[in-house]
Amino acid sequence: MVTEKKVKQLLRGVVVSDKMDKTVMVTHERTHRHPAVHKVVKTIKKYKVHDEKEQARVGDVIEFYEGRPTSKTKYMYLERIVSSQA
Secondary structure, eight states: OOOOOOOOOOEEEEEEEEEETTEEEEEEEEEEEOTTTOOEEEEEEEEEEEOTTOOOOTTOEEEEEEOSOSSSSEEEEEEEEEEOOO
8 A cells, every 4th residue: 555645835924922932932924815704804813832952042933844733732843944034
């Protein structure tokens, strides 16, 4: 039996908090068309992202992906830092 490996879908967001150990809080913004009103709506969602090396800082733009849950609310992992505010 051959199992296909799932391709990582990278999301991009801005770090808004880095006060937790090995975890950063990231806001991800997406736009979509509202089904009833037919207007473009902006949706912002916050994710807890696992940062093993603790290298991301507040204001950094990062790419992250979904993986195996680390805790009850943390299931995203840091891929790379796109731009740094430091």
